[in-house]
Amino acid sequence: MKIERAVDIKTLKRSIDQDSEAQLLSVQDILNQVKEQGDAALFELTGKFDGVMLEELRVSPEEIQQAYQEMDDELVEIIKEAAKNIEEYHVQQKKQSWFFTRPDGTMLGQKIIPLDSVGVYVPGGTAAYPSSVLMGVTPAKVAGVERIVLVSPPDKNGKLPAGVLVAANESGVAAIFKIGGAQAIGALAYGTETIKSVDKIVGPGNLYVALAKREVFGTVDIDMIAGPSEIAVLADGTANPAYIAADLLSQAEHDPRSASVLVTTSEALAEQVAKEVDKQLQTLPRREIAERAIRDYGAIYLVESLKDGIDLINEIAPEHLEVMTQNPTELLGQIKHAGAIFLGPNSSEPVGDYFAGSNHVLPTSGTARFSSPLNVDDFTKKSSVIMYSERAIQDNAKKIAAFARLEGLEAHARAVEKRLEEKEDE
Numbered sequence: 001m002k003i004e005r006a007v008d009i010k011t012l013k014r015s016i017d018q019d020s021e022a023q024l025l026s027v028q029d030i031l032n033q034v035k036e037q038g039d040a041a042l043f044e045l046t047g048k049f050d051g052v053m054l055e056e057l058r059v060s061p062e063e064i065q066q067a068y069q070e071m072d073d074e075l076v077e078i079i080k081e082a083a084k085n086i087e088e089y090h091v092q093q094k095k096q097s098w099f100f101t102r103p104d105g106t107m108l109g110q111k112i113i114p115l116d117s118v119g120v121y122v123p124g125g126t127a128a129y130p131s132s133v134l135m136g137v138t139p140a141k142v143a144g145v146e147r148i149v150l151v152s153p154p155d156k157n158g159k160l161p162a163g164v165l166v167a168a169n170e171s172g173v174a175a176i177f178k179i180g181g182a183q184a185i186g187a188l189a190y191g192t193e194t195i196k197s198v199d200k201i202v203g204p205g206n207l208y209v210a211l212a213k214r215e216v217f218g219t220v221d222i223d224m225i226a227g228p229s230e231i232a233v234l235a236d237g238t239a240n241p242a243y244i245a246a247d248l249l250s251q252a253e254h255d256p257r258s259a260s261v262l263v264t265t266s267e268a269l270a271e272q273v274a275k276e277v278d279k280q281l282q283t284l285p286r287r288e289i290a291e292r293a294i295r296d297y298g299a300i301y302l303v304e305s306l307k308d309g310i311d312l313i314n315e316i317a318p319e320h321l322e323v324m325t326q327n328p329t330e331l332l333g334q335i336k337h338a339g340a341i342f343l344g345p346n347s348s349e350p351v352g353d354y355f356a357g358s359n360h361v362l363p364t365s366g367t368a369r370f371s372s373p374l375n376v377d378d379f380t381k382k383s384s385v386i387m388y389s390e391r392a393i394q395d396n397a398k399k400i401a402a403f404a405r406l407e408g409l410e411a412h413a414r415a416v417e418k419r420l421e422e423k424e425d426e
């Protein structure tokens, strides 16, 4: 890894918009086909793109049972424990409806309501992460969403990975469907004979999935369109270089476009981390991916002070930030922009990916400046509640009517004045 004194933030801001016109047209065709032909389109497109002719779209209870048998019992227990931790964390996020009254008897409030139904997309292939199943489903469940369904593309034998099925079952989804790509997004948005449409679709996927989500937005709500993973580590000379290198590589192995960045005040540490990264890379099974990510999007930035380091971190707004300094908690107050903040030497990033309980679906590509991790609020909506008292309408009707007339809206004015007339007639 190169050690630099100047920072090119631009290299971290990778665009997710690498779609071509042809891909967009193909996605639009797929969505139309699903809208018009329903299940028949799903069977046909799954044959075409996933190479398997399915008999059933829905995963059967027997398939779920078989998944438990295929998995090591110890791993099932680990998934259960992770699910418990994730639930415990997200329960803390739950907000209550609130109401208050004014002295004139008016009652006002905000009612919080869970969405009726949600679809969670789980990518296929090597990115079919059981942990992402837990992260997508649990906040919806905690929010109180009644119907949560999961979609994921099948393999050539028409199967989904055992880990995905176990995680889905443990987190309490209502149904699992073996469909992927734009056709899965279309089915969730428009509904088919077998799959009822949902109100919101969440979860990452390839370009076809991302484009399809963008296309159906408005018919349904969607979550963020996530870019490749990122990690930034802020460290002083007290940090352990082997830990830092390992954590940088943990995100580099996700994608050749993952960004792994160290910001440090210590030149000695910078040199040690660069050496460690090279050393640890040699034995990684996903070495090729990680090597490309480190080469193209990895960097070590030397800064004069921790204050300069924090300014730089706030500018990068990384998906994950690890703070490995002598007193990490003292810096927390100054960190404004980061999706998840890991404090101290024991809080290795994968702790958050799998087990601590916080959500690993996080804002990427600098969007941590204005967005948050996937959370319970993403699966609720709010309604305002207004109950004006008789005294309040009598006292305020004239003011409201005057305001309406300022906007040239006579019917608005007369609607509230009607209450005054009715009172005079009594």
Ligand SMILES: NC(=O)c1ccc[n+]([C@@H]2O[C@H](COP(=O)([O-])OP(=O)(O)OC[C@H]3O[C@@H](n4cnc5c(N)ncnc54)[C@H](O)[C@@H]3O)[C@@H](O)[C@H]2O)c1
Pocket: 026, 049, 050, 122, 123, 124, 125, 126, 127, 129, 132, 153, 179, 180, 181, 182, 183, 204, 205, 206, 207, 208, 209, 226, 227, 228, 229, 255, 361
């Ligand atoms: N940001 C994150 O947190 C995160 C996590 C996991 C995975 N991912 C992303 O998920 C993606 C996984 O990709 P994947 O492809 O393995 O699985 P996927 O499930 O995203 O896509 C597979 C589907 O793509 C469709 N498809 C493939 N080729 C097509 C074509 N030519 N025309 C139309 N549709 C086509 C097929 O329907 C197939 O079912 C990667 O891009 C990865 O970066 C991101």
Ligand SMILES: N[C@H](CO)Cc1c[nH]c[nH+]1
Pocket: 129, 131, 132, 229, 230, 319, 353, 360, 361, 362
């Ligand atoms: N670090 C990824 C999100 O940035 C999530 C993940 C899933 N599995 C392992 N890691």
Ligand SMILES: [Zn+2]
Pocket: 229, 250, 251, 254, 350, 353
């Ligand atoms: Zn990860």
